[in-house]
Amino acid sequence: MNLNRKMTLLFGGIALGTLVMLVVISLYAFRSYSIASSTAHVRTAAEMVRVHLTEAMIHGTIDKREQFLDRLMEVQGLRSARVIRSPFVNEQFGAGMTREMHADAIEKLVLADGQPRYVILDERGDSVFRGTIPFAASSRGTPNCLQCHKVAEGTVLGAVTMELSLTELKRQALMTVASIILTVAAFSVLSILLARRLILPVGSTAQAVERAVQRALKGDFKGRVEKRTDDEIGQIATETNSLLVFLDDGLARISQRVVQLTGRTLRQDDNQLEVAIDMVNGLADASSFKQAIEEDETKAEIFDRFGRVLIDSFGVREFSIYETSGPKQLEPLSVDGNAGGACRWCDPQILVRSDMCRAKRSGHPVDGLSQPGICYAFRQPEDSGVPRRHFCVPIMQSGSVGSIIQLVVRESDAARFQSQVPYVNVYVREMAPVLEAKRLTETLRESSLRDAMTGLNNRRFLEEYVDTLIASARRRKTQIAILLLDLDYFKVVNDTYGHDAGDVVLKALAGTLKNSVRASDMVIRFGGEEFLIVLQETEAANALKVAENIRATVADMKIQVGGAVLQKTISIGLAMFPDDSETFWQTVKFADVALYRAKDDGRNRVVRFNPDMWQGHAESY
Numbered sequence: 228m229n230l231n232r233k234m235t236l237l238f239g240g241i242a243l244g245t246l247v248m249l250v251v252i253s254l255y256a257f258r259s260y261s262i263a264s265s266t267a268h269v270r271t272a273a274e275m276v277r278v279h280l281t282e283a284m285i286h287g288t289i290d291k292r293e294q295f296l297d298r299l300m301e302v303q304g305l306r307s308a309r310v311i312r313s314p315f316v317n318e319q320f321g322a323g324m325t326r327e328m329h330a331d332a333i334e335k336l337v338l339a340d341g342q343p344r345y346v347i348l349d350e351r352g353d354s355v356f357r358g359t360i361p362f363a364a365s366s367r368g369t370p371n372c373l374q375c376h377k378v379a380e381g382t383v384l385g386a387v388t389m390e391l392s393l394t395e396l397k398r399q400a401l402m403t404v405a406s407i408i409l410t411v412a413a414f415s416v417l418s419i420l421l422a423r424r425l426i427l428p429v430g431s432t433a434q435a436v437e438r439a440v441q442r443a444l445k446g447d448f449k450g451r452v453e454k455r456t457d458d459e460i461g462q463i464a465t466e467t468n469s470l471l472v473f474l475d476d477g478l479a480r481i482s483q484r485v486v487q488l489t490g491r492t493l494r495q496d497d498n499q500l501e502v503a504i505d506m507v508n509g510l511a512d513a514s515s516f517k518q519a520i521e522e523d524e525t526k527a528e529i530f531d532r533f534g535r536v537l538i539d540s541f542g543v544r545e546f547s548i549y550e551t552s553g554p555k556q557l558e559p560l561s562v563d564g565n566a567g568g569a570c571r572w573c574d575p576q577i578l579v580r581s582d583m584c585r586a587k588r589s590g591h592p593v594d595g596l597s598q599p600g601i602c603y604a605f606r607q608p609e610d611s612g613v614p615r616r617h618f619c620v621p622i623m624q625s626g627s628v629g630s631i632i633q634l635v636v637r638e639s640d641a642a643r644f645q646s647q648v649p650y651v652n653v654y655v656r657e658m659a660p661v662l663e664a665k666r667l668t669e670t671l672r673e674s675s676l677r678d679a680m681t682g683l684n685n686r687r688f689l690e691e692y693v694d695t696l697i698a699s700a701r702r703r704k705t706q707i708a709i710l711l712l713d714l715d716y717f718k719v720v721n722d723t724y725g726h727d728a729g730d731v732v733l734k735a736l737a738g739t740l741k742n743s744v745r746a747s748d749m750v751i752r753f754g755g756e757e758f759l760i761v762l763q764e765t766e767a768a769n770a771l772k773v774a775e776n777i778r779a780t781v782a783d784m785k786i787q788v789g790g791a792v793l794q795k796t797i798s799i800g801l802a803m804f805p806d807d808s809e810t811f812w813q814t815v816k817f818a819d820v821a822l823y824r825a826k827d828d829g830r831n832r833v834v835r836f837n838p839d840m841w842q843g844h845a846e847s848y
């Protein structure tokens with residue numbers, strides 16, 4: 228119920244209550260007044276009758292009393308008047324007129340106890356006041372009643388009964404009450420109209436404020452409140468409008484900036500406020516995500532974290548993350564949240580012909596949500612009948628596509644997810660520079676652990692890796708064979724054919740060494756022309772066979788240098804960890820001692836370390 232209606236009801240209620248009270252009070256007052264007035268009239272008339280009867284008795288005209296009573300009827304409003312004689316008078320003076328002799332019940336009571344009686348009668352719609360007043364004998368006054376009446380003081384000598392019509396009084400009372408009702412009703416109507424006029428701006432302003440607030444709750448701050456008065460109500464309208472303008476302006480500016488950041492476009496029916504909150508939340512989450520991935524160590528950790536965001540924040544459980552692993556190759560890093568895995572949502576051909584991937588080829592996002600079938604490499608699931616749509620976004624690194632994120636959603640979910648795409652893009656945008664930094668760090672680290680010329684790992688790599696190596700050997704209780712290899716008379720190559728020719732020989736040797744051992748073994752360029760090979764889980768006898776095989780392969784190796792073909796030999800020292808020493812680096816020294824022995828013994832040979840060799844060398848280390 229609106230304010231106006233409430234006010235009308237309230238004022239109407241008050242007016243009606245007042246009216247009813249006034250009517251009740253007025254009617255009661257009129258009744259009391261009528262009774263009091265009639266009583267007084269009857270008393271006065273009775274006294275006049277008494278005086279007249281007394282006078283008539285004195286003057287001997289008592290016989291004419293009937294005429295007096297008849298004349299009395301001419302008094303307006305007096306309907307009847309009659310005198311009743313008491314038995315005492317009858318006893319002393321004989322019976323009176325017939326009508327004086329027959330007292331009714333009320334008159335009998337009055338004659339008996341000397342108390343006046345008043346009643347109001349309703350006679351065929353006419354209200355009549357009837358009063359019966361006793362005449363008591365009294366010795367006071369002149370003439371003295373007791374001079375004529377042989378009765379005791381106070382004896383009731385008779386009574387007069389008079390009836391007054393109240394109709395006129397009643398009519399006047401009703402007229403008065405009616406005029407009160409009319410006056411109060413008119414006053415009330417005027418009051419209500421005035422109050423409504425005063426309240427109307429309050430109600431309509433309150434309704435306008437309510438409508439504006441309702442619109443604001445839906446994110447529309449364009450609602451305005453009309454100013455109807457110049458008082459406090461008008462002030463509320465003005466202030467509300469100022470607040471709405473401020474919020475509208477502020478929200479528009481926030482939305483504009485956030486739209487720039489997220490790339491999300493606002494629709495007409497969007498709740499601006501909710502969208503702004505949504506976008507700010509999205510940006511805040513993306514910012515937290517960026518902080519987290521900056522502290523991640525590897526790209527794999529970053530992609531793993533992003534995978535969890537896709538699942539937890541976007542409800543996308545089906546997705547692939549590919550990384551370019553060669554000029555034409557893609558490698559699946561994560562498929563549906565599992566590391567590695569097979570190519571599930573694309574033609575597997577993209578792994579070896581990466582240009583089949585539209586995102587990789589174009590370097591632009593591929594929107595298969597609104598344009599299904601845009602990418603020929605996308606594969607619908609074979610096992611389930613629920614069709615899917617995809618959205619692929621490339622992550623640029625050093626000017627080319629480094630990774631590709633492929634998001635897959637059910638067709639029925641595509642529209643919902645479309646609104647999430649800008650946020651996914653924000654995450655990708657935040658992720659790209661961090662991935663780039665990690666890639667550079669990893670490349671840098673990789674290069675610091677690798678010899679640029681031969682492509683083999685270097686001594687620093689061995690230093691970093693040695694703890695893992697030892698722990699693995701101890702855990703498995705296996706032996707590690709250390710082979711230290713050095714080309715024989717290599718200096719001659721440099722001196723004769725030049726340094727570049729020497730490099731060619733070193734590269735060829737590196738290739739031969741790599742091919743002579745298992746993939747799990749390590750070939751390390753340990754120094755200038757010195758190499759170290761770590762053979763894992765190998766007994767000494769086996770290691771000797773491998774070393775001998777290497778020696779023989781190198782000796783047979785023909786290296787084309789310019790116009791000449793070179794053939795070089797190699798000397799190898801072998802020591803076992805932990806058989807020869809509990810310390811890894813001590814084992815390396817022992818291998819070096821064995822290498823010295825191989826050189827000393829004429830080169831192109833493999834020498835297994837034994838403790839006697841250490842005697843002569845201990846002081847030089």
Ligand SMILES: Nc1nc2c(ncn2[C@@H]2O[C@H](COP(=O)(O)OP(=O)(O)OP(=O)(O)O)[C@@H](O)[C@H]2O)c(=O)[nH]1
Pocket residue numbers: 713714715716717718719721725726727728729730733754755756826830
């Ligand atoms: N071309 C080239 N030469 C290198 C490189 N590193 C070391 N050398 C050369 O390798 C040669 C090592 O010679 P030496 O240590 O005297 O030994 P050697 O001539 O191989 O004779 P032995 O080891 O005693 O059989 C030096 O001439 C170094 O300059 C390299 O990266 N490239």
